[in-house]
Amino acid sequence: MRGEAGEGQATGVERRRVVITGIGSVNPLAHAWGETWAKLVAGESGIARIAKYDAESLNLETIIAGEVKDFDPAKWMDAKAARRMDPFTQYAVAASVEAMAHARFEVNEANRDRIAVIYATGVGGLKTVVESETTRQQRGPRRVSPFCVPMLMPNAAAGHISLTLGMRGAGMAIGSACASSNDAIGMAMAAIRLGWADAVVTGGSEAALEPVAIAGFNQAGALSTKYNDAPTKASRPFDRDRDGFVFSEMGTTLILEDEAFARARGATILAELAGYGASMDSFHLTAPPPDGNGAVRAMRAAIADAGLDPEAIDYVSAHGTSTGPNDRTETLALKAVLGARAYQVPVTGLKSMTGHSAGGCGAIEAAAAVGALLDDILPPTINLDNPDPDCDLDYVPNVARRTRVNAVLSNGFGFGGHNSCLVIQRYV
Numbered sequence: 001m002r003g004e005a006g007e008g009q010a011t012g013v014e015r016r017r018v019v020i021t022g023i024g025s026v027n028p029l030a031h032a033w034g035e036t037w038a039k040l041v042a043g044e045s046g047i048a049r050i051a052k053y054d055a056e057s058l059n060l061e062t063i064i065a066g067e068v069k070d071f072d073p074a075k076w077m078d079a080k081a082a083r084r085m086d087p088f089t090q091y092a093v094a095a096s097v098e099a100m101a102h103a104r105f106e107v108n109e110a111n112r113d114r115i116a117v118i119y120a121t122g123v124g125g126l127k128t129v130v131e132s133e134t135t136r137q138q139r140g141p142r143r144v145s146p147f148c149v150p151m152l153m154p155n156a157a158a159g160h161i162s163l164t165l166g167m168r169g170a171g172m173a174i175g176s177a178c179a180s181s182n183d184a185i186g187m188a189m190a191a192i193r194l195g196w197a198d199a200v201v202t203g204g205s206e207a208a209l210e211p212v213a214i215a216g217f218n219q220a221g222a223l224s225t226k227y228n229d230a231p232t233k234a235s236r237p238f239d240r241d242r243d244g245f246v247f248s249e250m251g252t253t254l255i256l257e258d259e260a261f262a263r264a265r266g267a268t269i270l271a272e273l274a275g276y277g278a279s280m281d282s283f284h285l286t287a288p289p290p291d292g293n294g295a296v297r298a299m300r301a302a303i304a305d306a307g308l309d310p311e312a313i314d315y316v317s318a319h320g321t322s323t324g325p326n327d328r329t330e331t332l333a334l335k336a337v338l339g340a341r342a343y344q345v346p347v348t349g350l351k352s353m354t355g356h357s358a359g360g361c362g363a364i365e366a367a368a369a370v371g372a373l374l375d376d377i378l379p380p381t382i383n384l385d386n387p388d389p390d391c392d393l394d395y396v397p398n399v400a401r402r403t404r405v406n407a408v409l410s411n412g413f414g415f416g417g418h419n420s421c422l423v424i425q426r427y428v
Contacts, residue, residue, distance in 0.1 A: 018189045018274075019427060021267045022103025022255035023367045024095040027354060028066035028248055031075075032098060036364075037371045040379040041400045045232035045353050047246050050209065058211050061218040064231040065209050066248025066355030077164055084147045085160055086125030087207035091251025091360075092157035093164050096201050099253040100165060103267060105199070107166040115167035116197035117158045118188040119253075120180035120204035122359030122414070123213075125152030130210050157205050157251075169197045177414030178319070179278070180204050181252070181362030182422055186276030188256050198261040203363035205251030214247065220286070222323065223247060235356070236383035237320035237349030238327050238391035245321045248355025252363035254370075271370045272427045274407075275308070277301025281417030287325055288413065292333030298419035299337045299409060306423040308407060310338055313345060313423070315372060317365045317410040318395075320349030320381070321356055326413065328390045335393075346394050346401065349381040362412035362420065369408040369424045377402050 023033045028046025030036040039046075046066050049055075055063035068091060073082035076094035085093070100107075107115060128151040136144050150156060155173035162171055170191060174184040181204030188200035217223045224244040227234035235246040262269055279301065281294035288294065303310055319330055327349075335342045350365050357364075372378050377400055384397040407425040414420075 015193050017259035017272060018192045018256055019259050019262050019269045020254055020271045020273055020370055021257050021262050021269060022099040022105060023370060024098025024102060025250065025252040025364055025367060026068055026071065026091045026094045027250035027252065027364060028068060029354065031071065033102065033367060040350065040353055040368060041377055043353065043380045043382045043398060043400065045382060047231045047234055047355055049231055052209065053211065055211070055214065060211060060214050061225045062214055062223040063228050064234055064246060066246060066357065067209060068249050084151060086128045086151045086156065088121055088125060088205045088251065089157045089160050091207060092119060092205035092253065093160050095203060095251040095253040096161045096165060099201070099255050103255040105255060111198065112166055112168045114169055114198040116169035116188070116191055116200045117161045117167060117171045118174065118184050118191065118200055118202045119158040119161065120174040120184035120359050121154050121157060122175060122177045122180050122206055123208040124154035125156060126208040126210050126213060128152040130212060161201055167201065175359065176418040176420065177416050178358050178361060179412040179414035179418035179420035180359035182410065182412035182420035183278060185254060185273065185363065185366060185422060186278065186420060189273050189276055192256060192258050199255065199257040201253060202256055203251070203253035204360045206357045206360040207249040208358065209247060209249050217247060224322065233383055235322045235352045237318065237322045237352050237381055238388055238395050239384050240386040240388045242322045242324070242327070245323055245351065246355040248357040250354065250357045250360045250364060252360060252367055254363060254366060269427045271373050272425050273422065274425045275302040275306025275423030277305055277421045279419045281419065283417060285417065286415050288329040290329065292329035292336070294417060294419045295330060295333035295411065295413055296336045298421045299333065299411065302409065302421035302423045306425065308423065311341060312407045313338065313409045315378060315405045315408045316345060316347040317369050317408060318347050318349050319411045319413045320351050322351060327388065330411065331391045331393055342393055346378055346396050346403070348379055348396050350379060352382045362410070366410050366422055366424060369410050372405050372408060373424065373426050376404050
């Protein structure tokens, strides 16, 4: 049911409704959204031994990850242009090409100035940074590519999406660690509501599986190390035997449109993006407050922004990193927001299958929320064999579940104390 306007929510003003009309994704499971969704419902894992380099010979404690496998960017973009992109940009462009095709959205002179690109990444072109510095050290500064900076900059994804697809509206990059994608989607929704754009290409991409990043996360004690010999078992949100997250890479794009604009062009509307809420913990740079109060505030803000009461939320796409602090505090936060109903609301930890892609994760989780709304099925949280006693909600363990869903809360929390939540609901 519709609730009263929350704090900071505009009243007395008719807001443009924002709808989702297209999805595209390149990720460890597949290079297309339809195949990805089928594998998520089937409970398949995209985690495997790192193939890009020999992590074991580099003495890395973690030798597994969620890599994008056998990716040929020339299937989605000009091959010469692709060589001047970091992989995080290639994934973003490929996902956006698919999403625009899925939305049957043609960019033309009549609409191109009203289509924006608001895209996220947590890290940007780390592979380009590492390779360029190696070149400088080994071959000298004059051998560093003149494309180095345009390839590493975080806004390269948004720029190349525009160059590839032709839109000329507002463009920006959003970076708030693991909350980045949700923040980009939330800002895209705001742009449409405020009339800055009629449609936005949005989402997030990450391709930071470099040895230095693995080593850094290992030193922080954040990555799983116990399951190197059983990669598909390594990411296990809410399970007692979890020992850290599994780093991954991916790019996922959603096409958002003003409802009236979408209907006028005859688009198929997949779902409504109804609410966005964000907060800062102001507690610790990398750890959540034990009571999850920042997450609570972001969730409540998103639900209020959607004009809903908490009782309307009937499914949660959790951040669910497979780390001790996150899983426990997210569980506490959900109990605070949903009250006694928390035990009846199903929750999925999608990262059990995809791994944790930092700036890319929120977008694929939002896409999965749309899939759940369309197909009345919830993907499972795999590897949930021995639930943590502190994580005692219904996490849809190991097997997908058929059920009717009307309103989904999708959570994203990031280093820096960023909390970012979305409400996606059935379009009626």
